[in-house]
Amino acid sequence: MADLSPSTRVAASWVTAPVAVRVGVLYLAARFVTTGLLLLAANLSTFGSRFGPDATLATLVTGWDAQWYWYVAVHGYPTVLPLTGSGQVAENQWAFMxxxxxxxxxxxxxxxxxxxxxxxxxLVAGYLASLVLFRMLTPKLGDPAAMWAVVFFAAGPLAALFQVGYAEALFLLWLFLSLWAVMQRRYGWLYLLIPLMGFTRPGVLAFALFLALHGIHRWLTRRTDSLTGVHVVHIVALGAWAVIVGFSWQVIAAAVTGDADAYLATELAWRRNWGLGGEGFVPVEGFIQGAAFWFTQWGLGPIVGYVALAVTVIGFAAFLVFVPQVKKLGVDLRLWAASYGVYLLLVFFPQSSIFRLLLPMSPLVGAFAVPRSTVWRVGVLCACLGGQWWWIYTMYALGDTIERVP
Known part of the structure:
Protein backbone atom coordinates (compact mmCIF):
# COMPACT_ATOMS: atom_id res chain seq x y z
CA MET A 1 0.00 0.00 0.00
CA ALA A 2 2.92 2.36 0.76
CA ASP A 3 4.07 2.22 -2.88
CA LEU A 4 0.68 3.23 -4.22
CA SER A 5 -0.10 6.78 -5.29
CA PRO A 6 -2.45 8.86 -3.09
CA SER A 7 -5.24 8.65 -5.65
CA THR A 8 -4.88 4.87 -5.86
CA ARG A 9 -4.98 4.58 -2.08
CA VAL A 10 -8.12 6.72 -1.94
CA ALA A 11 -9.75 4.59 -4.63
CA ALA A 12 -8.81 1.38 -2.81
CA SER A 13 -10.15 2.75 0.48
CA TRP A 14 -13.39 3.75 -1.22
CA VAL A 15 -13.98 0.33 -2.75
CA THR A 16 -13.31 -1.46 0.53
CA ALA A 17 -15.32 0.94 2.71
CA PRO A 18 -18.63 -0.38 4.09
CA VAL A 19 -21.58 0.14 1.77
CA ALA A 20 -23.40 2.21 4.40
CA VAL A 21 -20.43 4.60 4.51
CA ARG A 22 -20.11 4.92 0.74
CA VAL A 23 -23.83 5.53 0.29
CA GLY A 24 -23.77 7.95 3.21
CA VAL A 25 -20.94 10.02 1.73
CA LEU A 26 -22.66 10.27 -1.64
CA TYR A 27 -26.01 11.04 -0.05
CA LEU A 28 -24.57 13.81 2.15
CA ALA A 29 -22.78 15.32 -0.86
CA ALA A 30 -26.06 15.35 -2.75
CA ARG A 31 -27.83 16.99 0.20
CA PHE A 32 -25.13 19.65 0.36
CA VAL A 33 -25.76 20.50 -3.30
CA THR A 34 -29.53 20.51 -2.83
CA THR A 35 -29.23 22.80 0.18
CA GLY A 36 -27.22 25.23 -1.91
CA LEU A 37 -29.86 25.18 -4.64
CA LEU A 38 -32.65 25.77 -2.12
CA LEU A 39 -30.74 28.70 -0.62
CA LEU A 40 -30.28 30.15 -4.10
CA ALA A 41 -34.00 29.71 -4.79
CA ALA A 42 -34.84 31.50 -1.53
CA ASN A 43 -32.57 34.35 -2.57
CA LEU A 44 -34.30 34.59 -5.97
CA SER A 45 -37.82 34.49 -4.52
CA THR A 46 -39.78 37.68 -5.14
CA PHE A 47 -43.17 39.17 -4.31
CA GLY A 48 -44.58 37.06 -7.13
CA SER A 49 -43.70 33.84 -5.31
CA ARG A 50 -45.90 32.44 -2.56
CA PHE A 51 -42.77 32.60 -0.36
CA GLY A 52 -42.18 36.31 -0.93
CA PRO A 53 -38.92 38.28 -1.11
CA ASP A 54 -37.92 37.33 2.43
CA ALA A 55 -37.94 33.58 1.77
CA THR A 56 -35.53 31.45 3.78
CA LEU A 57 -34.49 27.83 3.73
CA ALA A 58 -36.90 27.22 6.63
CA THR A 59 -39.90 28.69 4.79
CA LEU A 60 -39.11 26.66 1.68
CA VAL A 61 -38.79 23.30 3.42
CA THR A 62 -42.09 23.89 5.26
CA GLY A 63 -43.98 25.15 2.20
CA TRP A 64 -46.67 23.66 0.00
CA ASP A 65 -47.88 20.23 1.23
CA ALA A 66 -45.64 20.44 4.30
CA GLN A 67 -48.17 22.92 5.66
CA TRP A 68 -50.89 20.29 5.36
CA TYR A 69 -48.83 17.65 7.16
CA TRP A 70 -48.11 20.15 9.94
CA TYR A 71 -51.82 20.96 10.15
CA VAL A 72 -52.62 17.25 10.47
CA ALA A 73 -50.07 16.89 13.29
CA VAL A 74 -51.49 19.89 15.17
CA HIS A 75 -55.22 19.69 14.45
CA GLY A 76 -55.89 16.14 13.30
CA TYR A 77 -58.65 15.43 10.81
CA PRO A 78 -62.02 17.22 10.53
CA THR A 79 -65.15 15.40 11.68
CA VAL A 80 -67.20 17.74 9.50
CA LEU A 81 -65.95 18.30 5.97
CA PRO A 82 -65.35 21.98 5.14
CA LEU A 83 -67.39 23.32 2.23
CA THR A 84 -66.78 25.97 -0.40
CA GLY A 85 -69.14 28.87 -0.96
CA SER A 86 -70.93 26.77 -3.58
CA GLY A 87 -71.48 23.92 -1.12
CA GLN A 88 -68.82 21.56 -2.48
CA VAL A 89 -66.23 19.80 -0.32
CA ALA A 90 -63.19 22.02 0.09
CA GLU A 91 -59.53 21.02 0.31
CA ASN A 92 -58.82 19.51 3.72
CA GLN A 93 -56.55 17.18 5.71
CA TRP A 94 -58.19 13.92 4.60
CA ALA A 95 -56.07 14.01 1.43
CA PHE A 96 -52.93 13.48 3.54
CA MET A 97 -52.08 10.21 5.28
CA LEU A 123 -33.34 13.08 5.49
CA VAL A 124 -32.99 9.76 7.33
CA ALA A 125 -35.63 8.03 5.22
CA GLY A 126 -33.95 9.25 2.03
CA TYR A 127 -30.59 7.89 3.16
CA LEU A 128 -32.05 4.52 4.13
CA ALA A 129 -33.99 4.36 0.86
CA SER A 130 -30.72 5.00 -1.00
CA LEU A 131 -29.09 2.17 0.92
CA VAL A 132 -31.92 -0.25 0.15
CA LEU A 133 -31.88 0.79 -3.50
CA PHE A 134 -28.20 -0.14 -3.68
CA ARG A 135 -28.93 -3.54 -2.11
CA MET A 136 -31.77 -4.13 -4.56
CA LEU A 137 -29.79 -3.26 -7.66
CA THR A 138 -26.41 -4.79 -6.84
CA PRO A 139 -27.39 -8.41 -7.69
CA LYS A 140 -28.76 -7.20 -11.03
CA LEU A 141 -26.17 -4.58 -12.05
CA GLY A 142 -23.07 -5.11 -9.93
CA ASP A 143 -21.55 -2.77 -7.36
CA PRO A 144 -20.29 0.13 -9.55
CA ALA A 145 -23.50 0.51 -11.57
CA ALA A 146 -25.66 0.18 -8.45
CA MET A 147 -23.65 2.92 -6.74
CA TRP A 148 -24.06 5.17 -9.76
CA ALA A 149 -27.80 4.51 -9.60
CA VAL A 150 -27.72 5.71 -5.99
CA VAL A 151 -25.96 8.88 -7.14
CA PHE A 152 -28.64 9.53 -9.77
CA PHE A 153 -31.35 8.84 -7.18
CA ALA A 154 -29.88 11.01 -4.42
CA ALA A 155 -29.10 13.90 -6.79
CA GLY A 156 -32.07 13.50 -9.12
CA PRO A 157 -34.46 16.21 -10.30
CA LEU A 158 -36.79 15.65 -7.32
CA ALA A 159 -34.03 15.19 -4.73
CA ALA A 160 -35.20 18.24 -2.76
CA LEU A 161 -37.99 16.01 -1.45
CA PHE A 162 -35.38 14.27 0.70
CA GLN A 163 -35.08 17.36 2.87
CA VAL A 164 -38.45 19.10 2.86
CA GLY A 165 -41.67 18.36 4.75
CA TYR A 166 -43.10 15.87 2.26
CA ALA A 167 -43.91 12.19 2.84
CA GLU A 168 -42.22 10.95 -0.35
CA ALA A 169 -38.88 9.93 1.19
CA LEU A 170 -40.58 7.89 3.92
CA PHE A 171 -42.87 6.23 1.38
CA LEU A 172 -39.90 5.36 -0.83
CA LEU A 173 -38.20 3.69 2.13
CA TRP A 174 -41.21 1.44 2.79
CA LEU A 175 -41.63 0.79 -0.94
CA PHE A 176 -38.00 -0.14 -1.56
CA LEU A 177 -38.00 -2.45 1.46
CA SER A 178 -41.17 -4.06 0.13
CA LEU A 179 -39.76 -4.55 -3.35
CA TRP A 180 -36.55 -5.94 -1.90
CA ALA A 181 -38.54 -8.37 0.24
CA VAL A 182 -40.43 -9.58 -2.83
CA MET A 183 -37.21 -9.96 -4.82
CA GLN A 184 -35.74 -12.05 -2.01
CA ARG A 185 -39.00 -14.01 -1.54
CA ARG A 186 -39.17 -12.85 2.09
CA TYR A 187 -42.90 -12.20 1.95
CA GLY A 188 -43.46 -12.16 5.70
CA TRP A 189 -42.07 -8.62 6.03
CA LEU A 190 -44.82 -7.30 3.76
CA TYR A 191 -47.53 -7.80 6.39
CA LEU A 192 -45.90 -4.90 8.25
CA LEU A 193 -44.57 -2.88 5.31
CA ILE A 194 -47.86 -2.72 3.40
CA PRO A 195 -49.73 -0.76 6.12
CA LEU A 196 -46.68 1.44 6.63
CA MET A 197 -46.87 2.32 2.93
CA GLY A 198 -50.63 2.66 2.99
CA PHE A 199 -50.69 5.18 5.82
CA THR A 200 -47.75 7.25 4.55
CA ARG A 201 -49.15 8.30 1.17
CA PRO A 202 -51.47 6.92 -1.54
CA GLY A 203 -50.11 4.22 -3.81
CA VAL A 204 -50.48 0.91 -1.99
CA LEU A 205 -53.22 -0.20 -4.41
CA ALA A 206 -50.53 -0.15 -7.10
CA PHE A 207 -48.60 -2.56 -4.92
CA ALA A 208 -51.66 -4.84 -4.81
CA LEU A 209 -51.64 -4.93 -8.62
CA PHE A 210 -47.90 -5.58 -8.57
CA LEU A 211 -48.38 -8.57 -6.25
CA ALA A 212 -51.02 -9.95 -8.60
CA LEU A 213 -48.69 -9.65 -11.60
CA HIS A 214 -45.80 -11.04 -9.55
CA GLY A 215 -47.93 -14.05 -8.61
CA ILE A 216 -48.95 -14.65 -12.21
CA HIS A 217 -45.33 -14.46 -13.35
CA ARG A 218 -44.20 -16.87 -10.65
CA TRP A 219 -46.95 -19.29 -11.65
CA LEU A 220 -45.96 -19.12 -15.32
CA THR A 221 -42.28 -19.69 -14.48
CA ARG A 222 -42.78 -22.24 -11.70
CA ARG A 223 -40.83 -24.91 -13.57
CA THR A 224 -37.67 -22.81 -13.50
CA ASP A 225 -38.42 -20.83 -10.33
CA SER A 226 -39.92 -23.18 -7.77
CA LEU A 227 -43.24 -21.90 -6.42
CA THR A 228 -44.11 -23.43 -3.06
CA GLY A 229 -47.55 -23.62 -1.54
CA VAL A 230 -46.44 -21.31 1.25
CA HIS A 231 -45.44 -18.67 -1.26
CA VAL A 232 -48.79 -19.00 -3.05
CA VAL A 233 -50.62 -18.42 0.21
CA HIS A 234 -48.42 -15.42 1.03
CA ILE A 235 -48.87 -13.78 -2.39
CA VAL A 236 -52.65 -14.19 -2.38
CA ALA A 237 -53.03 -13.09 1.24
CA LEU A 238 -50.73 -10.10 0.78
CA GLY A 239 -52.55 -9.01 -2.37
CA ALA A 240 -55.81 -9.02 -0.42
CA TRP A 241 -54.09 -7.26 2.50
CA ALA A 242 -52.83 -4.50 0.18
CA VAL A 243 -56.34 -4.00 -1.21
CA ILE A 244 -57.80 -3.79 2.30
CA VAL A 245 -55.16 -1.30 3.41
CA GLY A 246 -55.56 0.65 0.17
CA PHE A 247 -59.26 1.25 0.76
CA SER A 248 -59.07 1.53 4.56
CA TRP A 249 -58.39 5.27 4.56
CA GLN A 250 -61.62 5.86 2.63
CA VAL A 251 -63.47 3.76 5.21
CA ILE A 252 -61.86 5.64 8.10
CA ALA A 253 -62.69 9.03 6.55
CA ALA A 254 -66.28 7.94 6.00
CA ALA A 255 -66.62 6.66 9.58
CA VAL A 256 -65.21 9.83 11.13
CA THR A 257 -67.12 12.32 8.98
CA GLY A 258 -70.31 10.37 8.35
CA ASP A 259 -69.83 10.98 4.62
CA ALA A 260 -69.23 7.84 2.58
CA ASP A 261 -67.61 9.92 -0.16
CA ALA A 262 -65.39 11.99 2.15
CA TYR A 263 -61.99 10.91 0.86
CA LEU A 264 -62.77 10.94 -2.87
CA ALA A 265 -64.61 14.27 -2.56
CA THR A 266 -61.58 15.71 -0.79
CA GLU A 267 -59.18 14.49 -3.48
CA LEU A 268 -61.40 15.82 -6.24
CA ALA A 269 -61.47 19.23 -4.56
CA TRP A 270 -57.95 19.79 -5.89
CA ARG A 271 -59.03 18.87 -9.41
CA ARG A 272 -61.75 21.52 -9.36
CA ASN A 273 -59.00 24.14 -9.22
CA TRP A 274 -58.48 23.42 -12.90
CA GLY A 275 -62.12 24.11 -13.76
CA LEU A 276 -62.79 20.46 -14.57
CA GLY A 277 -65.72 19.81 -12.29
CA GLY A 278 -64.50 17.06 -9.99
CA GLU A 279 -68.03 15.95 -9.17
CA GLY A 280 -67.25 12.24 -9.16
CA PHE A 281 -64.41 9.84 -9.72
CA VAL A 282 -64.20 7.91 -12.99
CA PRO A 283 -61.06 5.82 -13.63
CA VAL A 284 -58.75 7.19 -16.37
CA GLU A 285 -60.95 10.28 -16.74
CA GLY A 286 -58.27 12.47 -15.17
CA PHE A 287 -55.66 11.67 -17.81
CA ILE A 288 -58.18 11.98 -20.64
CA GLN A 289 -59.29 15.36 -19.33
CA GLY A 290 -55.69 16.36 -18.77
CA ALA A 291 -54.67 15.46 -22.31
CA ALA A 292 -57.48 17.60 -23.73
CA PHE A 293 -56.89 20.45 -21.28
CA TRP A 294 -53.14 20.82 -21.68
CA PHE A 295 -52.95 20.39 -25.43
CA THR A 296 -55.77 22.90 -25.83
CA GLN A 297 -53.82 25.31 -23.61
CA TRP A 298 -50.81 24.79 -25.84
CA GLY A 299 -52.88 25.52 -28.95
CA LEU A 300 -52.69 21.99 -30.36
CA GLY A 301 -56.22 20.79 -29.62
CA PRO A 302 -57.62 17.79 -27.71
CA ILE A 303 -57.18 15.24 -30.52
CA VAL A 304 -53.42 15.77 -30.48
CA GLY A 305 -53.58 15.37 -26.70
CA TYR A 306 -55.36 12.03 -26.95
CA VAL A 307 -52.85 10.78 -29.52
CA ALA A 308 -49.95 11.96 -27.34
CA LEU A 309 -51.44 10.15 -24.33
CA ALA A 310 -51.78 6.90 -26.29
CA VAL A 311 -48.24 7.21 -27.67
CA THR A 312 -46.88 7.86 -24.16
CA VAL A 313 -48.59 4.80 -22.72
CA ILE A 314 -47.43 2.55 -25.56
CA GLY A 315 -43.94 4.03 -25.44
CA PHE A 316 -43.62 3.44 -21.70
CA ALA A 317 -44.75 -0.16 -22.11
CA ALA A 318 -42.17 -0.68 -24.85
CA PHE A 319 -39.52 0.93 -22.65
CA LEU A 320 -40.19 -1.63 -19.91
CA VAL A 321 -40.38 -4.63 -22.24
CA PHE A 322 -37.72 -4.05 -24.88
CA VAL A 323 -34.94 -1.73 -23.67
CA PRO A 324 -31.96 -3.95 -22.72
CA GLN A 325 -30.77 -1.73 -19.88
CA VAL A 326 -34.24 -1.83 -18.31
CA LYS A 327 -34.49 -5.59 -18.74
CA LYS A 328 -31.32 -5.97 -16.67
CA LEU A 329 -33.26 -4.68 -13.66
CA GLY A 330 -35.25 -7.90 -13.56
CA VAL A 331 -38.91 -8.77 -13.88
CA ASP A 332 -40.08 -7.62 -10.45
CA LEU A 333 -38.90 -4.02 -10.74
CA ARG A 334 -40.38 -3.75 -14.23
CA LEU A 335 -43.68 -5.20 -13.05
CA TRP A 336 -43.74 -2.65 -10.24
CA ALA A 337 -43.12 0.23 -12.67
CA ALA A 338 -45.90 -1.06 -14.91
CA SER A 339 -48.29 -1.46 -11.97
CA TYR A 340 -47.61 2.01 -10.67
CA GLY A 341 -47.98 3.46 -14.16
CA VAL A 342 -51.41 1.82 -14.48
CA TYR A 343 -52.35 3.16 -11.05
CA LEU A 344 -51.44 6.73 -12.02
CA LEU A 345 -53.30 6.40 -15.30
CA LEU A 346 -56.42 5.30 -13.43
CA VAL A 347 -56.51 7.88 -10.64
CA PHE A 348 -54.46 10.99 -11.45
CA PHE A 349 -55.08 14.25 -13.28
CA PRO A 350 -51.74 15.23 -14.91
CA GLN A 351 -50.33 18.59 -13.81
CA SER A 352 -47.08 19.82 -12.28
CA SER A 353 -47.27 17.33 -9.39
CA ILE A 354 -46.84 14.49 -11.88
CA PHE A 355 -43.06 14.81 -11.52
CA ARG A 356 -43.31 14.15 -7.79
CA LEU A 357 -45.78 11.32 -8.27
CA LEU A 358 -43.36 9.55 -10.60
CA LEU A 359 -40.80 9.13 -7.78
CA PRO A 360 -42.00 5.61 -6.86
CA MET A 361 -40.62 4.52 -10.24
CA SER A 362 -37.13 5.49 -9.02
CA PRO A 363 -35.70 1.94 -9.27
CA LEU A 364 -35.68 2.53 -13.03
CA VAL A 365 -32.70 4.87 -12.52
CA GLY A 366 -30.64 1.70 -12.47
CA ALA A 367 -31.12 1.43 -16.22
CA PHE A 368 -29.31 4.73 -16.73
CA ALA A 369 -26.34 3.45 -14.73
CA VAL A 370 -25.85 0.32 -16.85
CA PRO A 371 -23.64 1.87 -19.60
CA ARG A 372 -20.08 1.83 -18.30
CA SER A 373 -18.96 4.96 -20.11
CA THR A 374 -17.80 7.59 -17.62
CA VAL A 375 -18.85 10.30 -20.05
CA TRP A 376 -22.38 8.87 -20.15
CA ARG A 377 -22.67 8.60 -16.37
CA VAL A 378 -21.31 12.09 -15.77
CA GLY A 379 -23.71 13.36 -18.42
CA VAL A 380 -26.65 11.71 -16.66
CA LEU A 381 -25.53 13.23 -13.36
CA CYS A 382 -25.34 16.69 -14.94
CA ALA A 383 -28.85 16.19 -16.35
CA CYS A 384 -30.05 15.20 -12.87
CA LEU A 385 -28.56 18.32 -11.29
CA GLY A 386 -29.91 20.53 -14.07
CA GLY A 387 -33.36 19.02 -13.62
CA GLN A 388 -33.08 19.50 -9.86
CA TRP A 389 -32.35 23.20 -10.24
CA TRP A 390 -35.18 23.62 -12.76
CA TRP A 391 -37.64 21.96 -10.36
CA ILE A 392 -36.50 23.91 -7.29
CA TYR A 393 -36.45 27.21 -9.16
CA THR A 394 -39.86 26.63 -10.74
CA MET A 395 -41.67 25.32 -7.67
CA TYR A 396 -40.01 27.46 -4.99
CA ALA A 397 -38.30 30.56 -6.42
CA LEU A 398 -41.23 31.16 -8.80
CA GLY A 399 -44.09 29.13 -7.31
CA ASP A 400 -46.54 31.78 -8.43
CA THR A 401 -49.29 29.94 -10.29
CA ILE A 402 -51.40 26.82 -9.97
CA GLU A 403 -49.23 25.36 -12.71
CA ARG A 404 -46.16 25.43 -10.43
CA VAL A 405 -47.13 23.17 -7.57
CA PRO A 406 -44.66 20.51 -6.34
Missing part, protein backbone atom coordinates in the same frame (compact mmCIF):
# COMPACT_ATOMS: atom_id res chain seq x y z
CA UNK A 98 -51.18 10.35 8.98
CA UNK A 99 -47.92 8.43 9.45
CA UNK A 100 -45.46 11.05 8.21
CA UNK A 101 -47.26 13.90 9.97
CA UNK A 102 -47.33 12.23 13.37
CA UNK A 103 -43.88 10.65 13.12
CA UNK A 104 -42.45 14.08 12.31
CA UNK A 105 -44.29 15.50 15.32
CA UNK A 106 -42.77 12.84 17.58
CA UNK A 107 -39.24 13.32 16.22
CA UNK A 108 -39.59 17.09 16.46
CA UNK A 109 -40.73 17.12 20.10
CA UNK A 110 -37.20 17.41 21.61
CA UNK A 111 -36.58 20.38 19.31
CA UNK A 112 -39.93 22.01 19.96
CA UNK A 113 -40.65 22.22 16.24
CA UNK A 114 -42.59 19.94 13.90
CA UNK A 115 -40.57 21.26 10.95
CA UNK A 116 -37.30 20.03 12.44
CA UNK A 117 -38.78 16.59 12.92
CA UNK A 118 -40.13 16.58 9.37
CA UNK A 119 -36.75 17.41 7.86
CA UNK A 120 -35.00 14.78 10.01
CA UNK A 121 -37.51 12.11 9.01
CA UNK A 122 -37.14 12.97 5.32
Missing amino acids: PLYAYLSEAVGLPFGAWAVGAVIVS
